[in-house]
Every structure is written in C-alpha cells, then in structure tokens.
Amino acid sequence: MRTDALIEALAADGAKPRRFLRVFSVALAVAAAAGAGVFLMMLKPRANFLAVASSSMRYDLKLLVGLILAVTAAFALSRIARPGASRRGANLALLLAPAALAIGVLAEMAVVPQSEWVARLVGTNAGFCMVHIPLISLAPLGVILFAMRSGAADSPTRAGALAGLAAGGLAASLYAVFCNQDSPLFVAVWYVAGVLATAAIGAAMGSRLLRW
C-alpha cells in the first residue's frame, strides 16, 4: 500500500473524533455513580456514618486515603492515556495516598499502646473487607477501562493497574462508610490488600483491553 493512498483513505474517513478527556471525565462520573449504586445494594452505611465524621479522625483518614488514591490515579490515567503528555506531576501525586496512610499508621502507633497493636490490626471482619472492596470496584473498573480504550496508553498493563487503583480507591472510600474498623493499622493491611487485588485485576484486564 502506498502511503499517499493511505492518507487519502484517512482523509476520506470523516468520523468525528471523540475527545479523550471528555470521554474520560464522563466515565469517572459514571464510575463513581456505579460504585455508589453497587455499594448501597450490597451494604448499608453504618448507623452513625455522619456523626462519626466530626468525632473520629481515624474515620476521616480512612475515607480520605481512598478518595486521594482515586483522584490521583485518575489524574495519572488522564496523562498516560495521551501520548507526549507530561507525567512527572502525576507520578509524584500518586505518592500522596500512601504517604497519608503511612502518617496515619505512625500516629496510631504513637498514641496506642503496643499491646493493642495486633488487636487493632486484626480487627474484625477482615476477610469481609478484603472481598468487598474488589466487589464494589468491579463496575467502576469496567467503566474506567472502557473509557481508557479510547486513549493511547503506551503500557496497557500499567494503565490497567492504575485503573484498578482508581476504582479500588473509590471502592475503599465507599466501603469505609459501612465498615466500623477505623484503625489505620487495620486499613493499612486489609483495605490495602483489597485495593491491590483490584489493581491486579485491572492490570490483567488492561493488558488485554488497552492495546492499540
């Protein structure tokens, strides 16, 4: 095939391109709604979920870490999906959620006597948490991956993992409203395990779905 003939064919294809950032922002809104919908169908917010927000810093941190992760991972996705876009700021921002959680863990260890650490870490319902975060995240993950298909990420696996982190962060924040385990020690183990499982699912799906 001659290149000038290919150019003629491309120019003849007048299909309107859809701007990736537009597709992606709509997808994020849909993903958040889907996650919230699934959460409310499966679980319900704990009795005092509003009141506790003003009285427990642990609860706030738990919610916040998930949200920060979701936002920063989505921001990174918006960059890696566009060839040539700068990534440095987005990569740095990805450190925010782990850093916030690490500070929470250190603070917890400073104020809680060592004898209670293990009990707080193990908590109750750890398995339930680890299963439900991935479950809540599946629908948002699907929506985000679908939108990413109109992007052009150079590494499909990495993009899939980031999509998993975004969906997992969102799911973790939603699950946090149900869960009555507020210790950062609990969050750092079981929530993180659930989110990482989601990231692994995202990476596996991304490596197939996001090639272009």
Added chain:
Amino acid sequence: MRWSAWMKAAEAGDAAAYRRLLAELSDFLRAVVRRRSGSSGLAAADIEDVVQETLLAIHLKRGTWDPGQPVGPWVAAIARNKMIDALRRRGRRLEVPVDDFAEILPAPVDEEQLSTRETERLLLALKGRQHDVVKAITMDGEDIRTVATRFAMSDGAVRVALHRGLKALASAYRSFRE
C-alpha cells in the same frame, strides 16, 4: 503551530487541511523513524510500514491530542510506540537483516511511491464490505463516490465501512504482533 491549526481545521471537518497535515506528518515521521532506527537497521520498506501504522494510529487516536499541546511531541510519542512494536514484530519474524543485501539491492525508489508489503498483507484480515471499501480506496485509489457506485452502496454506508475497516486494520496490526 501550523500543524495545530490544521489539526483543528480537520476536526471541524476540513478534509483538505487533514490531507495536508498527514502528508507533512508522514515526512516528519519518516525522518523520525529513520533517525531512531539507526543501528537496528530498518529497511526503507520497514520504515514505511512503521510510518503507515503510525499514521493509522494518529488517525484513530486523534481524540487524545490536546488542542493546547503542540502536535509534534504527540506524534513523536505515537511513533516511538509503534516503532517498538515494529521492532518486536521483526524480531519474532526472524528475518535476515536486509542490510546484508544493501549492496546488491537496487537503490530504493522515492519513498512515497514505495509500496509496503505489511499493510497489504494485513488488508487480507479484513472481511466483506470493509475489505472491499478499504482496498478500493487505498489500493485502487478510488474516492467515496466511485466506491459507492461500484458496490451499489450509499455514500454513508461506504464511510461507515471505511471507518470500521480502518479500525479493523489497526487491530490486524495488533494481532499480527502476537
């Protein structure tokens, strides 16, 4: 600057601006790919394959270009990606390096006239009307009108088949890679 303006005009439906843009980009890409291929020793036809796959990707992924950004780096990043794929593909095919024959091969003709083998082979992966339409336009040089008349289709149906055919061509590149 000029490329950005053409890109915007193309998005607004100006096919002539788009054709001009793609023609200039293909020259730019040829230079980029040749410079980058350096020691990997891509032959002229291989370079043209990468140029074509990149043009196709630019077309299908033009929604990822941000109007606030210059076109050059965006195009170069896509070219880099496609070049890595092409080298990987070449590795798997275990071809004898064409360099070895450089002395006995005739000097390559003007590259724009050069017909690439890969894209033609990939066209075979397309089926039915998509194959007919893409082949008629890219190989036989026909326009939408002529194709519509030849296959007794509406202009709109030809456009749809062309768009889907180009997407199928890009995914044929992808599966060829595996």
